[in-house]
Amino acid sequence: MTARIDTRPCPVPAWLPGGHVQTLYGAFCAQHPTLHFVRERVDTPDGDFIDLDWCGPGLNPNQRPGGQASPHESGLVGTAARRWIEDADWAALAGGPALILFHGLEGSSLSPYMQVIAHDFRAAGWTVAAAHFRGCSGVPNRMARAYYSGDSAEIEFMLGHVRARLPGAEWHAAGISLGGNALLKLLGEAGTGPHGLRAAAAVSVPMDLPACGRRLSDTGWGRHLYTRHFLRSIRRKIFDKAQEFPGSVDVSRTQSMRSLRELDDLYTAPMHGYRNALDYWTRAASLPLLPSIRTPTLILNARNDPFVPEASLPGSRDASGDVLLHQPALGGHAGFVTGMFPGHLRWLPARLLRFFGTGD
Numbered sequence: 001m002t003a004r005i006d007t008r009p010c011p012v013p014a015w016l017p018g019g020h021v022q023t024l025y026g027a028f029c030a031q032h033p034t035l036h037f038v039r040e041r042v043d044t045p046d047g048d049f050i051d052l053d054w055c056g057p058g059l060n061p062n063q064r065p066g067g068q069a070s071p072h073e074s075g076l077v078g079t080a081a082r083r084w085i086e087d088a089d090w091a092a093l094a095g096g097p098a099l100i101l102f103h104g105l106e107g108s109s110l111s112p113y114m115q116v117i118a119h120d121f122r123a124a125g126w127t128v129a130a131a132h133f134r135g136c137s138g139v140p141n142r143m144a145r146a147y148y149s150g151d152s153a154e155i156e157f158m159l160g161h162v163r164a165r166l167p168g169a170e171w172h173a174a175g176i177s178l179g180g181n182a183l184l185k186l187l188g189e190a191g192t193g194p195h196g197l198r199a200a201a202a203v204s205v206p207m208d209l210p211a212c213g214r215r216l217s218d219t220g221w222g223r224h225l226y227t228r229h230f231l232r233s234i235r236r237k238i239f240d241k242a243q244e245f246p247g248s249v250d251v252s253r254t255q256s257m258r259s260l261r262e263l264d265d266l267y268t269a270p271m272h273g274y275r276n277a278l279d280y281w282t283r284a285a286s287l288p289l290l291p292s293i294r295t296p297t298l299i300l301n302a303r304n305d306p307f308v309p310e311a312s313l314p315g316s317r318d319a320s321g322d323v324l325l326h327q328p329a330l331g332g333h334a335g336f337v338t339g340m341f342p343g344h345l346r347w348l349p350a351r352l353l354r355f356f357g358t359g360d
Contacts, residue, residue, distance in 0.1 A: 001321025003290075003314070010302065010347055011338050012330040019304035019332045020221065026335025030343045032112045033119040037130060039137075042161050048145075050158060051137035053109040055118055056127030057096075097356075098127040098169035100162050102155065102179030104204075104334060106233050108136050112345060113176055113203075113334050120349035127169060131158045133179070135237055144245040146237065148272045149178045149209060150284025152186035156195065159186075163196045172356050173200045176334050177307070180205035180299075181286045187297060188289025199359070201298040201352050204305055204334040207290070208312035209281035215309050217261035226307070227260050238267055287312075290319035297323045298355040300348075302331030324355065 016022050037053030044050060099121050103111055109118070109130035118128045133147035133154065147154065155175075163171055175183035180202030187200060206212035216222035235255055242251035254266050264277035274280035290299075299319070303310045313327055338347040354360065 002316040003319035003321065003323040003325050005316050006324055006326040008326070008328065010328040010331045010336050010351075012332075012336070013338065013340070013343060015341060016337055016343065019302065019306045019330075020225075022302075022304070022330065022332030022335040022337060023306055024332075025343065026332060026337045026345060027112060030112065030335075030337045030345050032116040032345045035115050035119045035122070037109055037118075040165075044157060046143070048134060048141050048143045050134060050154070051132045051139065052158070052162070053130040053132070053137075054128070055122050055130075056098075057122070057125055059127070095168050096125060096127060096170070097172065098129070098162070098166055099172045099174060099356075100129045100131055100158065102131055102158075102173070102175035102183055103133070103136065104177030104179055106136065106230050107176065107179070108132060108138065111176075113348065116345040117174065117349045117352065120346065121353065124353060127166065129162050131162075140237070140240060144241055144248040145271055146241075146268075147178075148268050148280070148284065149181045149206070150185055150280070150286075151182050151272075152189055155182050155186045156190075159195055159197070170198050171196055173197050174203065174352055175201075175205070176203045177205065181207060181209070181284070184286035184293070184297070184299070185284070185289055187295050188286060188292040191292050191294050195295070197295055199296040199298075199356050201300065201355060203300045203348065203352075204308065204331075205286070205299060205301060206308050207285060207287040207299075207314060208309075209285040209287075210278065211309050211312035212307055213260055213264070213277065213281045216307060217259040221306070223259050227258070227263075230260075231257065231263065234263065234267075287314060287318070290314055290323060293320050293322055295322060296359055298326060298352070299323060300326045300328075300351065302333070302336070303327055303329050304331070305333045307333045324360070326351070 016025055037055050040052045041049050101114055103114055114130055118130055121128050134141035135146050173183055184202050216227055238254045242249050257263050261277045264280050269276050269280040301313055336348045337343040
């Protein structure tokens, strides 16, 4: 069987013309709810940690040890986190629907798309765990390594933890951009494996990483607008890692990098076991694995996404019959702004809820 294709529009307003405007307005200007989380820190098998930010019916950070949650560091780490975990009424959540969220490059639970999805799913009665890749929760991770687009093993570890935390929940997963690619890669590798998901969704996903890497590295706006934004925080992290782990990275070269290709050539690829950027992009891409997915999965990509060339999007023969490819003409990258001015981001969580509820 081949994948289904859905071209129903995202009703982006006329006052937001073009993929760049829709992307940037969605990331920096559109209205979205502000949500506080309670935090759980989980040690990884290799001696590092990841942070999970939880919300759900009955999980109120103002009623748990640590007091009012603040951005990223909620106060619920270390001993306080262990007390909160012991005191939490997990049994009350055990039988309901649950969602684990994976953010994009340099994202976090504070990213607008994470906030609005978590808020609307919580309002619909779901428990939500916003998972952070290493170094993205506002706290540096312990190891020299960071995170990367093909880290399906990290996704599998996070899924295993939340399933163990709430074994009776009906678990779903959604990944945005980089997080979506890593999620799809795991689903393709696992086939009918024991990931325990009822359904999954991936949004604004760079499935063909070589094509997307070239788009961001070889165009003026890719280098000078989007990559410059990402590199601002990544350079700081690399510099701090170089001080903590001397010799782990050539900090003088990484501080002068100007493109995504240079970042992945100098840091991401060698740090995570790849030869260079092209080797990383090729081996980490989820596109070749889409025919092997055996979990009901929505893949949502706007055809005007500045990060993802329309020609690189999969067709019906490029994915299994368990995949729904929704490819509206408009929406930008992780934007999907709708409504009258000043606009909002509520279309995306509604789209995910519809798919998880009906498969359509």
